[in-house]
Amino acid sequence: MILGQTxxxxxxxxxxxxxxxxxxxxxxPPSFDAALITGVLLAMPLWIAIMLLSFRIRSGxxxxxxxxxxxxxxxxxxxxxxxxxxxxxxx
Amino acid sequence: MIALGSRTLKLYTLVHTxxxxxxxxxxxxxxxxxxxxxxxxxxxxxxDPGLRHVGAASVEQAQQLLDDVVTRYPASRSNLSLMLQxxxxxxxxxxxxxQVDGRSSxxxxxAPGAASFDGEHQARTGLPxxxxxLHYTLGLPATFGLYLMGFICVIYGLALISGLIIHLPQLSGxxxxxxxxxxxxxxxxxxxxxxxxxxxxxHLMYAFTxxxxxxxxxxxxxxxxxxxxxxxxxxxxxxxxxxxxxxPANQPATMLPVSALLERANAAVPGLRxxxxxxxxxxxxxxxxxxxxxxxxxxxxxVMVFMDAGSGRVVKLRKPGxxxxxxxxxxxxxxxxxxxxGGTILKFVYFxxxxxxxxLFYSGNLLWLESRRKRRQLQQPRHHRVLARFAVxxxxxxxxxxxxxxxxxxxLPETVAHHVSWEWRAYYAGFFGxxxxxxxxxxxxxxxxxxxxxxxxxxxxxxxxxxxxGDHLLRSALQRQWxxxxxxxxxxxxxxGFAAMxxxxxxRARAGDPNSVWAxxxxxxxxxxx
Numbered sequence: 001m002i003l004g005q006t007x008x009x010x011x012x013x014x015x016x017x018x019x020x021x022x023x024x025x026x027x028x029p030p031s032f033d034a035a036l037i038t039g040v041l042l043a044m045p046l047w048i049a050i051m052l053l054s055f056r057i058r059s060g061x062x063x064x065x066x067x068x069x070x071x072x073x074x075x076x077x078x079x080x081x082x083x084x085x086x087x088x089x090x091x
Numbered sequence: 092m093i094a095l096g097s098r099t100l101k102l103y104t105l106v107h108t109x110x111x112x113x114x115x116x117x118x119x120x121x122x123x124x125x126x127x128x129x130x131x132x133x134x135x136x137x138x139d140p141g142l143r144h145v146g147a148a149s150v151e152q153a154q155q156l157l158d159d160v161v162t163r164y165p166a167s168r169s170n171l172s173l174m175l176q177x178x179x180x181x182x183x184x185x186x187x188x189x190q191v192d193g194r195s196s197x198x199x200x201x202a203p204g205a206a207s208f209d210g211e212h213q214a215r216t217g218l219p220x221x222x223x224x225l226h227y228t229l230g231l232p233a234t235f236g237l238y239l240m241g242f243i244c245v246i247y248g249l250a251l252i253s254g255l256i257i258h259l260p261q262l263s264g265x266x267x268x269x270x271x272x273x274x275x276x277x278x279x280x281x282x283x284x285x286x287x288x289x290x291x292x293x294h295l296m297y298a299f300t301x302x303x304x305x306x307x308x309x310x311x312x313x314x315x316x317x318x319x320x321x322x323x324x325x326x327x328x329x330x331x332x333x334x335x336x337x338x339p340a341n342q343p344a345t346m347l348p349v350s351a352l353l354e355r356a357n358a359a360v361p362g363l364r365x366x367x368x369x370x371x372x373x374x375x376x377x378x379x380x381x382x383x384x385x386x387x388x389x390x391x392x393x394v395m396v397f398m399d400a401g402s403g404r405v406v407k408l409r410k411p412g413x414x415x416x417x418x419x420x421x422x423x424x425x426x427x428x429x430x431x432x433g434g435t436i437l438k439f440v441y442f443x444x445x446x447x448x449x450x451l452f453y454s455g456n457l458l459w460l461e462s463r464r465k466r467r468q469l470q471q472p473r474h475h476r477v478l479a480r481f482a483v484x485x486x487x488x489x490x491x492x493x494x495x496x497x498x499x500x501x502x503l504p505e506t507v508a509h510h511v512s513w514e515w516r517a518y519y520a521g522f523f524g525x526x527x528x529x530x531x532x533x534x535x536x537x538x539x540x541x542x543x544x545x546x547x548x549x550x551x552x553x554x555x556x557x558x559x560x561g562d563h564l565l566r567s568a569l570q571r572q573w574x575x576x577x578x579x580x581x582x583x584x585x586x587x588g589f590a591a592m593x594x595x596x597x598x599r600a601r602a603g604d605p606n607s608v609w610a611x612x613x614x615x616x617x618x619x620x621x
Contacts, residue, residue, distance in 0.1 A: 002105070015317060018310070022318030033330050037416040040310050044302050048248040052256075055102055078318060089319050090326060 004060010009051035012067035017046035019074035026078070026087035095260050103253040110250035111455050112478075117229055117243045119452040119486045121301070124226035124493065126445025129430060129438045131219045132179045133574035138218040138500045139181075140560045143572055148176035150350045153183050153368075156202045157349060160185045161373055164198065168373040169339075173349070176202075179366055217511040218500045221518065222493060227305065230518065241306030248298040254287060275599075276461045283454045286447050293444050300428035331417050335397060335407055337377050344376040344401045355403040356382035356396040360410050363387075363394055370400060379406075386411050390432050391422040449486070456482035464607055471608045479608040480537065484529025487541040490589070492521030494548035497582075501552075501559045521548075535600040535609040542593035549586030553579035 021039035028035040050067075057063040081087035127134070136142045153175060160167050164187070171187040174180045186199040228236025270277050287294075303310075311331075315323040347355075349368065357363050365384040372378045378400035385392040389411035395418075397407035409418055426432045430441040460479055465471055499517040503510060525544070529537040556579050557563035564583075567576040603609055 002102070014313075018313050018317050022314060025314070025318065031416070032326075034416040036314075036327075036330060037420050040307060040314065041303065041420060043310055043314075044245065045248070045299065048245060048252065051249060052103075052106070052252055055106055056099070075317075082320070089323060 002055055002060070005054050005057050005063040006051075008057075008060065008063035008067045009054030012064065012071055013050035013054060014047050016067060016071050016074060017043045017050055019071065019078060020046060023074065023078060023081075023087075026081060026089070032090045095256070100257060103256045107250055107253040107257060108459060110246045110253065111452075112459065114243045114246040114250060115452040115455050116481070116485050117240065118247060119449050120229050120489045121226055121240065121243075122445050122448035122452065123486070123489055124222045126442045126449065127493070128219070128223045128226050129442045129445065130574075130578070131223055132181070134219040134222070134578060136181050136572070136574040137556070137578040138497070140501070140562070142181040143560075143562065143575060145176070145182045148183070150353065152176075152202050154349045156183055156185055156200065157368075157370075160187075160200050164189070164200075166190070167198070168370075168375075170371050171369070171373065173368040173370070175365055175367060177364065177366055218497060218514055221496055221511070221514055225489070225493070225518070230522065237305050238309060241302050241304075241309065244298050244302030244305060247294075248302065251291070251294055251298055255291065258284070258288065276458070279454055279458055279461070283451060283458055286451055290444050290447060290451075294448065296427050297448075300424045303424055304428060330415070334371065334381065335379065337372065337379055339372045339375045340377040342376040343374055344378065346373060346378060346400050347380070347403050351403060352380050352382060352398060352400070355398055355405065356384070359396050359405050359408055360384075360386055360394050363396075373400065376401060391419075391426045392431065393418075393422045393425070453482075453486050460608055464604075466604075466606055469606055469610070471606075475608050476534070479534040480529045481526075483534055483538045483541060484526040487529070487538075487545055488522040488525030490545045491525045491541065491548055492518040494545065494552065494582075495521040497552055498548065498555055501555050535596065535603075538609075539593055539596045539600060542589050542596055546586045546589035546593055549582050549589060552582040552586075 021043045024042075025032070025035045025039040028038075054063050054067065057066060078087070153173060157173055160171065166189045167185070167187040171185055173185050174183060176183045183202040184199050186197065188195045189198050190196070224230075224233070227240050229240065230236070231239065270281050311327050315321060315327060319326075352368065353365055356365060363382070363384045363386060365382050367383040369381040369383065370378065371381075380398045380400040382394075382396040382398070384394050386394045391411060393409070394411075395407075395409040396405060398405050409415070414422060430437050433440075456478065460475055460482065463475065495517040496514045499514050500510075503513055507513065525541050528541060531537075532540065553564060556575070562570075562572065562575055562579075564576060564579055567573075567579065599609055
C-alpha cells in the first residue's frame, strides 16, 4: 500500500509547492503582483507533480523524510530571505 | 516508445483507478451540469416563457429601470448592477444586496416585459442557475461545495496525468482502435480510452481552470499563512481588488444618464458590447460607474470601464492588453473554462465534450467493476455490489433530478410562491429518489428502470413546453425562437439516447453473464465455462 507516500505527497507536497512558488513570488523580478499571481497559478500543478513523484518513493517513511527535508530547506531559505531583508513584501 | 517498468505501470494504474473512483461521481455531475450550462443564457428563454417575446433593447428602458430602482429602493444606491439586454440577458434587470435583519439579502427588479408588469417582477425561475450551481457545488451548501470541487479538480489532475503515464507507451495503433464486436467489455474500454485521449487537452484545461476558479482563495490564504507570515492580506487585497476604493462624500450630485455613460465607455473602447452597468454611491459626488462588456475581436474580451458617474471622466480601464496580472489571469481562466473565446459553434463543441466527459466518468466505474469481476462465481464481493448501485444511481439521479426540475419550471403555475425552491425540491426528489431506487433494487434492474425514467422525463420536456406555452417544435422553428427550439430538440434527442441505453441494459440483464453484479438474482446456481 502506498498510504505513507500518499499522505506525504498530499500534505508535505502542498506546503512544498506553496513554499517554492512563494520563493518565486518574493524573488522574481520585476513586478511582485505578476509574480504572486504566477505563483498562485503554478502552485496547484506543482502540487500535483510532487504528488505523482512521491508515489514512486520506495517507502512511506522515506517519502516523509525526503519531502520533510525539502520543506525544511525551502522554508528555511524563505525565513533567511525575510530576516535579511532581501525578500520584502510590498505594501 | 517509452518502456514503463511493470512496477511503475502498476503504481500509476493504482493511482489512476483510485483518483477516478474518488472524483468520478463528483465529476459526472460537474460535467453533465456544466455541459448544459454552456447554454445558460439560451436556457433562460426556455425556462421563462415571458422572455420569449421581448422587444428590442432600448436605452430608455434601461434608464427607466435604473430610475425606478434607485427611487423605490434607496438602499440599492451604494452598489447596484444593471444587466443590459443583449446576448446574455434576455430582458434588462437590476440587482443588488440589502441588509435585512443583519443578513445580506439578494434583491432584483426586472424591466417591464411584453406581459403585464406588476411592479415587483422577480426572477421567475432559477433553472439555468440551478444547473450552474449544481455544476460547481454538486447541490451541497454553496461554499463547502465550491471548495470541495476545487479539491476534486486536484484529484482529477492526478487521474489525468497518471492515465497519460499509463497509456504513453501505447500511443499508436492500439489506442485509437475501437474494437466493435462481441466483446462488450473491450468495446467500452476502447471507447473510454479513445474519448479520454481525444479530449485530454480539454480535460487538462478543466482540471486546471476549475481547480483555480474554485480554490484560488484558499491558495491565497495558504500563501499568506506560509509565505508572508500572515502579513500579506493588504497586498493580496490590493492585487485582487475589483473596484477603486471610494468613500461616499455625502454630497448629492447629478448623475449622467445611462446613454451618456455607455457612450463614454464606447469612446474608450470602440466597438464595446456593453453587458452590465455597475453603480457605486449613486447620486453622490463620489459616484462611480463601471461599464462591463466584451471587446470585439479579442481572445480574452472582458472590458471594464471605470468612470465618475457625474462627469463621465474615465478613471480606470481594463481591456485586452491592459489588465493587472490578477485580472489577466482571471480573464484567461474564465475565457477557457466558460468557452467564451468562440461563438455558438464553440459552445456546441464544449457541450459535446462535456457530455462525452460525463460518459467517461460513468463508464469508468462500470469498467472497474467489469475488470474486477469474479468470473467463476455467482456471488460478487459486497463492495462491488455497493459500488454498482452508486455507479448507476448517482449519475442517473443527477440526470433525472435536472429533468424533473425542468418539468416543474414550466408546469408549476405562476401563482405558486417561491418557484425556485420548488425547482430545487424537484431536483433533490429526483436525485435521492433515483439513488434510493438503485440501493433497493437489483443493480441491473435499477439501471434499466432509471434509464427509462430519464428517457421519459427528457422526452416529456418538449411535450410539456408545447402543452403549457403552445411553443411546439414546429412553431418555435417557424418563429426562429432558436433557444427554445434548440432546448426542446436537444432534450428530445437526449431522451431518445437514454431510451437506447435502457434497451441495451435490458439486453445485458437478459443475456449477460450471470457471474456479475449485473446479473439478475437467480434461484439456482449456473455453471459457466471458464
